Amino acid sequence: MTLDLSMNKYADVSMEEKERLFAEVKADERWHHVLYGCYECGICVASCPSARFYDFSPRVIAQAVAREDVDLIYTLMNDSIWDCSQCFSCDRCPRQNSPGQIITVMREVAVKNGLQTAKQALEGYGRIIYKIMSTGSQVSPDMLQPDAFPDWGVHVNEIAENLDIWRKALPPETLHTTETGWTIDDKTIIELYLIWHMTGVMDLIEGIDEGLFMILVDVMEERLEDAGYDVTFD
Amino acid sequence: MISKVNECVLFTNLHYKVEDNTWVRVNDDGTVTVGMTDVAQSLAGPVLHAKAKKVGTVRKKGRPIATVESGKWVGPVKSPISGEIVEINENLASQATLLNKSPYNEGWVVKMKPSALEEDLADLLTGEEAVKAYQAKVDADGITCTHIEGTEEY
Numbered sequence: 481m482t483l484d485l486s487m488n489k490y491a492d493v494s495m496e497e498k499e500r501l502f503a504e505v506k507a508d509e510r511w512h513h514v515l516y517g518c519y520e521c522g523i524c525v526a527s528c529p530s531a532r533f534y535d536f537s538p539r540v541i542a543q544a545v546a547r548e549d550v551d552l553i554y555t556l557m558n559d560s561i562w563d564c565s566q567c568f569s570c571d572r573c574p575r576q577n578s579p580g581q582i583i584t585v586m587r588e589v590a591v592k593n594g595l596q597t598a599k600q601a602l603e604g605y606g607r608i609i610y611k612i613m614s615t616g617s618q619v620s621p622d623m624l625q626p627d628a629f630p631d632w633g634v635h636v637n638e639i640a641e642n643l644d645i646w647r648k649a650l651p652p653e654t655l656h657t658t659e660t661g662w663t664i665d666d667k668t669i670i671e672l673y674l675i676w677h678m679t680g681v682m683d684l685i686e687g688i689d690e691g692l693f694m695i696l697v698d699v700m701e702e703r704l705e706d707a708g709y710d711v712t713f714d
Numbered sequence: 715m716i717s718k719v720n721e722c723v724l725f726t727n728l729h730y731k732v733e734d735n736t737w738v739r740v741n742d743d744g745t746v747t748v749g750m751t752d753v754a755q756s757l758a759g760p761v762l763h764a765k766a767k768k769v770g771t772v773r774k775k776g777r778p779i780a781t782v783e784s785g786k787w788v789g790p791v792k793s794p795i796s797g798e799i800v801e802i803n804e805n806l807a808s809q810a811t812l813l814n815k816s817p818y819n820e821g822w823v824v825k826m827k828p829s830a831l832e833e834d835l836a837d838l839l840t841g842e843e844a845v846k847a848y849q850a851k852v853d854a855d856g857i858t859c860t861h862i863e864g865t866e867e868y
Binding site: 604605606607608610622623625627628629659691692694695698699 | 759760762763767777778781783784785786787788789790792
């Protein structure tokens with residue numbers, strides 16, 4: 481297994497642009513708490529579930545950023561960082577490096593700068609982003625569909641068809657939902673929408689997925705207006 | 715009347731906004747019916763929820779008139795024309811897969827009263843021109859349409 485360094489898959493950009501992107505990574509306030517030094521013990525790789533299944537190594541991430549190899553960092557930012565499952569098993573590093581958190585920062589920079597590869601990587605998560613941002617509940621029971629989750633096995637068909645009944649079989653009434661993970665009250669939703677508004681999260685979404693941005697704005701503005709807030713996201 | 719490109723059905727009498735995968739049918743009463751194309755339903759997969767904006771909503775072309783959700787995907791139906799929503803397809807609330815099974819007939823999304831129909835139609839493609847544009851699109855994106863059980867026969 482070798483790391484693909486052919487730059488053919490990504491937009492070729494100037495060295496200045498690669499340096500600018502890395503400078504943005506380093507400017508993040510978390511930066512000084514996620515990278516110290518690496519003595520190549522391999523504990524991060526040994527504990528990494530993604531490393532077992534993909535051409536991915538948390539050690540490559542930590543070493544590339546430590547060396548400030550902006551060429552390689554740009555490649556990783558377009559590729560490897562999206563293979564990480566963000567489980568932070570690599571946090572057991574004896575030097576307190578956190579490749580997982582370095583990746584978190586790199587992903588945020590990739591998203592903020594609207595890299596095409598970030599758009600592609602997040603394409604499959606559109607509905608999850610829509611769910612968490614519009615309802616506050618990340619995963620909804622009705623995502624269990626045979627076409628979306630064939631790996632759940634043959635019983636997924638029966639669950640999907642009778643989802644409403646399965647949910648009603650759960651003792652807490654707050655779980656008798658199919659479109660959200662649980663019942664979410666109005667106060668929570670309004671607070672959530674105001675947080676999205678005040679923190680500029682919607683600007684990130686607009687750069688990544690215009691269609692998703694449009695429908696979220698529609699949902700949020702209407703609900704906020706009903707609650708007496710005069711807020712626009714455009 | 716009906717054409718197929720890579721198994722994707724197109725009605726040549728409709729007007730298409732190819733990049734948004736929507737169609738417009740001009741009705742005799744001055745309204746237009748708007749819906750999603752066969753390509754759109756195929757890319758989305760079996761639809762779980764389709765929620766149209768309320769009757770009376772005024773939309774400029776390019777703005778969302780409905781939200782469609784499938785297992786892992788969500789996206790807007792962008793209005794191909796400017797105007798006011800005068801009717802929504804109530805059947806989609808309980809049978810969202812009508813969008814998959816009958817995208818050009820029973821699975822229509824909204825009816826609108828257009829505000830600048832002639833001007834907006836000039837931006838849309840119809841007939842052989844639309845078929846050619848779709849052929850180029852499905853070839854470029856590697857799309858072959860798939861149809862779920864119960865899909866309308868054409």
